[in-house]
Amino acid sequence: MVKRIKLRTLFIGGCITLFFLVLLGRVFWIQVMEHGEWHDKATAKWERESTIKAVRGTISDRNGNVLASDVPAYTVVVNPEVIHEQELGEEVITGLHELLGKPEDELRKLVEAKDKDGKYLKNREVRNEGWKINQELHDKVEVFIKSLEEKHSIRETGVGFVREQKRYYPKNTLAAHILGYTDRDGNAEIGLESSLDERLKGVNGSIKYQSDRKGTKLPDGVEEYQPVVNGDNYKLTIDSTIQYYIEEAMRKAFTQYKPKSMTVIAADPNTMEILGMANLPTFNPNEYWDDEQAGFYNHAIKSRYEPGSTFKIVTLAAAVQEKLFNPETTFMSGQIRIKGYSKPLHDINRVGWGTISFLEGVKRSSNVAFVKLGYEMLGQDKLLKYINDFGFNGTTGIDLAGETNGVVNPDPKIASENATLAYGHGKVLVTPIQQLAAVAAIANGGKLMTPHVIKEVTDPNSGKTTVTKPEVVRQVISEASAKETGEYLEQVVADQKDGTGRHAYIEGYRVAGKTGTAIKVEGKEYVKSKVLVSFIGYAPVDNPKIAVIVIIDEPNVEVGGGKAAAPVFKEIVSQALPYMGVPKTTAKTTTEVAKGSETAPPLRTTPDMTGKTVKEARALLLDQGYDFEAVGSGATVVSQYPEAGSKLASGRRIYLLSQQGDKPNIPDMKGQSLRDALEVLNLLKVGIVVDGEGYVAEQNVATKDGKTQVTLKLKPYNPYGENIPVASPEPTPETENKP
Numbered sequence: 001m002v003k004r005i006k007l008r009t010l011f012i013g014g015c016i017t018l019f020f021l022v023l024l025g026r027v028f029w030i031q032v033m034e035h036g037e038w039h040d041k042a043t044a045k046w047e048r049e050s051t052i053k054a055v056r057g058t059i060s061d062r063n064g065n066v067l068a069s070d071v072p073a074y075t076v077v078v079n080p081e082v083i084h085e086q087e088l089g090e091e092v093i094t095g096l097h098e099l100l101g102k103p104e105d106e107l108r109k110l111v112e113a114k115d116k117d118g119k120y121l122k123n124r125e126v127r128n129e130g131w132k133i134n135q136e137l138h139d140k141v142e143v144f145i146k147s148l149e150e151k152h153s154i155r156e157t158g159v160g161f162v163r164e165q166k167r168y169y170p171k172n173t174l175a176a177h178i179l180g181y182t183d184r185d186g187n188a189e190i191g192l193e194s195s196l197d198e199r200l201k202g203v204n205g206s207i208k209y210q211s212d213r214k215g216t217k218l219p220d221g222v223e224e225y226q227p228v229v230n231g232d233n234y235k236l237t238i239d240s241t242i243q244y245y246i247e248e249a250m251r252k253a254f255t256q257y258k259p260k261s262m263t264v265i266a267a268d269p270n271t272m273e274i275l276g277m278a279n280l281p282t283f284n285p286n287e288y289w290d291d292e293q294a295g296f297y298n299h300a301i302k303s304r305y306e307p308g309s310t311f312k313i314v315t316l317a318a319a320v321q322e323k324l325f326n327p328e329t330t331f332m333s334g335q336i337r338i339k340g341y342s343k344p345l346h347d348i349n350r351v352g353w354g355t356i357s358f359l360e361g362v363k364r365s366s367n368v369a370f371v372k373l374g375y376e377m378l379g380q381d382k383l384l385k386y387i388n389d390f391g392f393n394g395t396t397g398i399d400l401a402g403e404t405n406g407v408v409n410p411d412p413k414i415a416s417e418n419a420t421l422a423y424g425h426g427k428v429l430v431t432p433i434q435q436l437a438a439v440a441a442i443a444n445g446g447k448l449m450t451p452h453v454i455k456e457v458t459d460p461n462s463g464k465t466t467v468t469k470p471e472v473v474r475q476v477i478s479e480a481s482a483k484e485t486g487e488y489l490e491q492v493v494a495d496q497k498d499g500t501g502r503h504a505y506i507e508g509y510r511v512a513g514k515t516g517t518a519i520k521v522e523g524k525e526y527v528k529s530k531v532l533v534s535f536i537g538y539a540p541v542d543n544p545k546i547a548v549i550v551i552i553d554e555p556n557v558e559v560g561g562g563k564a565a566a567p568v569f570k571e572i573v574s575q576a577l578p579y580m581g582v583p584k585t586t587a588k589t590t591t592e593v594a595k596g597s598e599t600a601p602p603l604r605t606t607p608d609m610t611g612k613t614v615k616e617a618r619a620l621l622l623d624q625g626y627d628f629e630a631v632g633s634g635a636t637v638v639s640q641y642p643e644a645g646s647k648l649a650s651g652r653r654i655y656l657l658s659q660q661g662d663k664p665n666i667p668d669m670k671g672q673s674l675r676d677a678l679e680v681l682n683l684l685k686v687g688i689v690v691d692g693e694g695y696v697a698e699q700n701v702a703t704k705d706g707k708t709q710v711t712l713k714l715k716p717y718n719p720y721g722e723n724i725p726v727a728s729p730e731p732t733p734e735t736e737n738k739p
Helices: 001-035 034-047 080-086 090-100 104-111 135-152 190-197 199-200 240-257 307-322 358-363 367-378 380-389 415-421 432-443 479-494 563-580 589-596 614-622 674-682
Strands: 047-052 064-080 158-169 189-192 207-210 225-227 234-238 260-268 273-280 330-332 355-357 447-449 454-458 465-467 472-473 512-522 525-539 546-553 628-631 639-641 654-657 685-692 695-704 705-717
Touching: 001 628, 001 674, 064 090, 064 135, 064 307, 080 090, 080 104, 090 135, 189 190, 189 199, 189 447, 190 199, 225 674, 240 260, 240 273, 240 415, 240 546, 240 563, 260 432, 260 563, 273 546, 273 614, 307 367, 307 380, 307 432, 307 479, 307 525, 307 563, 330 358, 355 358, 358 479, 367 415, 380 415, 432 479, 432 512, 432 525, 432 546, 454 639, 479 512, 479 525, 512 563, 525 563, 546 563, 546 705, 614 628, 654 674, 674 685, 674 705
Parallel strands: 628 654, 685 705
Antiparallel strands: 047 207, 064 158, 207 225, 234 454, 260 273, 260 546, 330 355, 447 472, 454 465, 512 525, 525 546, 639 654, 695 705
16 A cells, blocks of 8 residues: 555656656747747837838928928818717718718718628728818818717717828919929829939838837836938029019910910029929929829920020020121021022011111021021031030930930031021920020020029938039130120110010110020921910120020910010019019110110219118119118118219119118128228228228128128229239339339
């Protein structure tokens, strides 16, 4: 018996020992051999990860006006389960139908949605009408929800919101083709939104932390943080006000002529900063899904067209540069025959104007004149060289995606193709932005420049700002040749009898320009009923501030560029110049320019602006053609220089001083005489340091001992421009032998 008990004890003990050995082995296996796998599973149970969404960068105009930004948005959601419990189905359907415009049958499907087991669902988004709605519509839906709560004395109605973000374009269609848009899912589609998408959207951040089973963060838990990188902010060269002038003028012409499309671009010719760019038809980036809107194509940089007579600017500039253009030389207008081509080439007026001068040929846009200049005098090789130098066989390099290159490819063995090239017909296709860059080169002294729409980029994470600097591609013609070409183009506008561009004339401003009318080609034939009309020009001629091209594709009536496109140019520029602070000219009227008058203007008397509001003074001085600058932040003019009643020579500036803040507002004195600079700065009670002799060439503002100090660097006056050296004075007997 005792032996049996011992055996049982040994057996049970052995089983227990074996069990513990197996258990220990299993624990060892789990904790040692499978440690990594089980650790990962455990970590997944208590570890949470939260995404920190990056803020998409804003896009603003040159003055800081926001053109595109992220704003709060709200998606309407319904809870079928609650709506059924509260018996609100019909009221919710009717109310949301009236507010959102969603069909009642589609709302009923959402409100009565059930799962496969027949139970009402809890959350359904109201798409698309209730998806990412704006604040105004959100507030209306919220009022509806509260009315249901009060009417039925309930706390839950089954209607609510999910807060989200969406891209918003506060100025609607303004600059739409530049901006592009993002869709409702946040995907960038066209324009800058698409080409700059990676830099605009940034990189999302994240935070990993340990929590209990309810999701509450453990105070001593391990955290892993990945910082968010917000998207870059872009400031464009676009001026919203000038863009508005452009779009309003285009709409009037579009209504009148009902063309296939219209394109307008405006730029500062000195920097090739794009001040405005628009196409019609257009679209609203906030409502890009509107089926009635089909204007997503940016013709300004993508469309190629046969330019017609606006291209004559290139031929004229080349002939002037090569000293082949004599405005007084005459020729027989009407038609011209060229060797190797059986048919004559004609002027728009086939019988011509008889024997006329080349200057009159420019003003009347004579094809014969330009065949003689470009084909006979310059020759086809030299003309092609200038065409290439002006950038017409490539792209401009503008910082907008999808730019199309121009194509100029006449057969060197076919005389007619090279002859018609001189007046912009035949084997020449250009883009609007190429034409504008070319005319800007005439305006700015012969420099072909790269156009751009991005003025500066700011990284919000570091605060670093990168500014786009103007880029000169090449000097195409000399400054003197550019000036002379501009004077001839000015007469195209100023001559109110013969000038084809006379409808672009702006009283008080010197305007240079050229009209264009090109018959379109379908297949291999010209279709006379389909034309593309245009005008291109700049102002003021003596100090260009804006260059504009206007293109109207297939107007519904027979009309040329002078009658249809030039008035659009005039409406835009006549508003833009005063807005830009450019005074009307008094030095030489546009009529005097047309007649070649060189009479010096009389001295003018400085008007009394003291006591007037700055706004009133600005309007009066602009209208009377005075150059001026307002200094200070006050609303009223407290003093002025020169004083009222002073004799004011042409080119001299009036300074209007208003109330100064804690830190005086120092005006730009560059180009002014030392006397004027000292008078104005003394009125501002700042320290002055003078270095050199002559006129102010540079100024630096600094603070010394708590007081503002302005250093003026002077240089002798150079009538030929800052890039041309001033000739040394003639030697005298006392100086000629000195080093």
